[in-house]
Amino acid sequence: MDLGLHGKVVLVTGASGDIGRAIATAFAAEGARVAVGWHREEKRAHALVADIDAGGGSAMAVRTDLRDPATAEAAPRAVAAELGEISVLVANAVAWPERAPDTWDRLTDHLTANAAGTLTLVDAVLPAMRGSGWGRVVLVSSDVVDQPIPAGVAYGAAKGALEAAAKVLAVREARHGVLTNVVRPGFTLTERALTTPGLGQAAVDSESAQTPTGRICTPQDVASAVVYLGSAANGHANGEILSVAGGRQLTR
Numbered sequence: 001m002d003l004g005l006h007g008k009v010v011l012v013t014g015a016s017g018d019i020g021r022a023i024a025t026a027f028a029a030e031g032a033r034v035a036v037g038w039h040r041e042e043k044r045a046h047a048l049v050a051d052i053d054a055g056g057g058s059a060m061a062v063r064t065d066l067r068d069p070a071t072a073e074a075a076p077r078a079v080a081a082e083l084g085e086i087s088v089l090v091a092n093a094v095a096w097p098e099r100a101p102d103t104w105d106r107l108t109d110h111l112t113a114n115a116a117g118t119l120t121l122v123d124a125v126l127p128a129m130r131g132s133g134w135g136r137v138v139l140v141s142s143d144v145v146d147q148p149i150p151a152g153v154a155y156g157a158a159k160g161a162l163e164a165a166a167k168v169l170a171v172r173e174a175r176h177g178v179l180t181n182v183v184r185p186g187f188t189l190t191e192r193a194l195t196t197p198g199l200g201q202a203a204v205d206s207e208s209a210q211t212p213t214g215r216i217c218t219p220q221d222v223a224s225a226v227v228y229l230g231s232a233a234n235g236h237a238n239g240e241i242l243s244v245a246g247g248r249q250l251t252r
Contacts, residue, residue: 008033009087011090016039018190036061038064065117066095067112072121072124088135111158115162134178136179136229143184146243183244212247
């Protein structure tokens with residue numbers, strides 16, 4: 001299937017992490033020109049750019065600190081100058097809870113990092129999408145919105161706010177040819193999942209045993225869903241929340 005992505009410019013925030021890397025790589029494989037957004041892991045971002053370039057693709061690294069509003073304005077300009085105007089935005093960057101439990105006093109911080117910063121970036125890329133009459137916005141959320149955990153109340157609430165905003169964008173922007181959707185990964189097999197205290201292989205095994213597919217989500221699973229929703233093959237899915245969790249949400 002031709003996804004209609006050849007030559008399209010895609011900005012993926014949080015692309016230096018495992019899920020973001022998989023998403024950026026998948027778009028590049030479809031012929032898209034990829035802007036690799038990074039916040040702290042600049043070296044990993046440039047390594048990903050080198051990998052994409054070595055594979056015959058086109059990519060650049062761009063700083064996207066969503067706690068800094070100036071970044072939201074500067075990043076699209078930098079991408080447009082090097083790769084062209086952004087047609088697809090994948091908001092994958094995430095600010096994880098810095099302590100456990102993640103209590104309500106952290107809500108403002110989480111709203112800034114996980115919702116407001118992302119939406120400021122969305123506003124920055126929309127004019128070019130509207131001008132061309134075509135665009136795709138994919139916001140990466142979390143299954144903690146639907147399956148809350150006590151240790152992540154503020155983080156989950158911020159992701160819930162992001163999902164609510166996605167529905168507003170879907171209604172407001174579709175007339176301009178811009179479709180907005182959400183991908184909601186379940187517990188995903190990443191380096192963080194394997195190394196964070198309290199998670200690790202035991203948590204992976206436990207979640208796998210309780211998931212109908214018999215395994216947990218991989219970064220590539222998330223990437224496949226994101227690339228479809230962010231492509232021309234998606235002509236009418238708009239305002240949807242796609243869970244990528246192997247049916248785990250049905251067993252809780």
